[in-house]
Amino acid sequence: MERCVQSVQFCSDLCSHTPHRHNICQMIYVARGKIRAAVAACTYDVRAPSVIFISSLEPHSVRVLSPEYERYTLLVDPAAAHDRIKDPMLLSVFSNRPEGFRHVIDVSPVRDRVSFLVRMLLDGMGDGGAAFPEEEALLLHLLLIELCRVAPEGMFTTYTGVSSTVWEIKQELERNVRREVRLGALAKKYHLSACYLAHCFKRITGYSVKQYQLFCRISMARELLANSGMGIAQVALQSGFPDTSDFSRYFRRVMGCTPSGYRREAQARPGGGSA
Numbered sequence: 001m002e003r004c005v006q007s008v009q010f011c012s013d014l015c016s017h018t019p020h021r022h023n024i025c026q027m028i029y030v031a032r033g034k035i036r037a038a039v040a041a042c043t044y045d046v047r048a049p050s051v052i053f054i055s056s057l058e059p060h061s062v063r064v065l066s067p068e069y070e071r072y073t074l075l076v077d078p079a080a081a082h083d084r085i086k087d088p089m090l091l092s093v094f095s096n097r098p099e100g101f102r103h104v105i106d107v108s109p110v111r112d113r114v115s116f117l118v119r120m121l122l123d124g125m126g127d128g129g130a131a132f133p134e135e136e137a138l139l140l141h142l143l144l145i146e147l148c149r150v151a152p153e154g155m156f157t158t159y160t161g162v163s164s165t166v167w168e169i170k171q172e173l174e175r176n177v178r179r180e181v182r183l184g185a186l187a188k189k190y191h192l193s194a195c196y197l198a199h200c201f202k203r204i205t206g207y208s209v210k211q212y213q214l215f216c217r218i219s220m221a222r223e224l225l226a227n228s229g230m231g232i233a234q235v236a237l238q239s240g241f242p243d244t245s246d247f248s249r250y251f252r253r254v255m256g257c258t259p260s261g262y263r264r265e266a267q268a269r270p271g272g273g274s275a
Contacts, residue, residue, distance in 0.1 A: 004081035005136050008122040009073045016063040023219035025076045025094040026054040029118050033069030035062050039103045040206055049111040051147055052104050053093050056174070057215040072118045076140070079171055084137035090144040092157045095167055097206045102152055110146045117143040162200045165190050170205065173213050177220045178240045183209050217241065218254045225259055226266035232259050
């Protein structure tokens with residue numbers, strides 16, 4: 001049974017992070033201090049207590065600006081959350097990116113409740129993730145309700161019409177990285193014109209369908225490079241790149257390093273694995 005909260009991590013070190021992406025959504029609760037967060041094309045000076053929402057594959061970086069700092073990072077699987085919480089409005093914050101979207105919520109009015117729920121999730125995810133998935137989903141649901149109460153207008157929206165279609169297409173691209181998904185075929189499947197679908201997908205997610213598929217493939221490649229013993233050619237094939245030279249070129253364009261260079265860096269990190 002898939003967990004909607006994959007992990008909860010507490011951090012108080014002052015290390016900054018260069019731009020990177022994850023193939024899972026993040027909620028960062030800044031409990032103490034101040035940071036400068038860059039998410040997609042936006043930059044925010046974030047003071048505690050605040051929550052930052054980062055969608056899967058959104059590029060982001062963090063720079064700590066204060067001598068004392070504490071944050072909690074929740075990794076959320078939106079598909080599993082969708083199956084358990086079944087509240088499209090609350091879950092839209094992980095996917096919808098309309099024009100003018102702000103990734104940050106000042107949670108001062110509900111700080112005590114947010115802190116309590118985040119710590120409950122942290123305690124439940126201890127000891128190898130001992131919390132029951134149902135309990136975990138309930139805590140996440142309550143946390144999202146509290147955040148929705150103090151969020152800027154328009155941050156949480158209902159999936160209707162084409163927004164629901166874009167959500168389904170995102171899930172399809174994330175699940176099927178090896179299959180070539182073409183805009184024309186998607187438009188025909190959902191009974192939309194290709195031009196309209198392309199416009200809506202870009203408006204809601206911030207990416208074209210082709211860009212999003214590329215980021216999904218690169219994200220899969222990162223996981224395989226960091227956590228498997230596959231050769232570069234096999235990683236390329238498993239990630240949807242039949243041509244190894246194309247894979248290396250696209251990987252370098254997105255990640256700023258070669259696949260072999262990324263593997264060396266990932267394996268040199270404490271505990272290994274992708275960042």
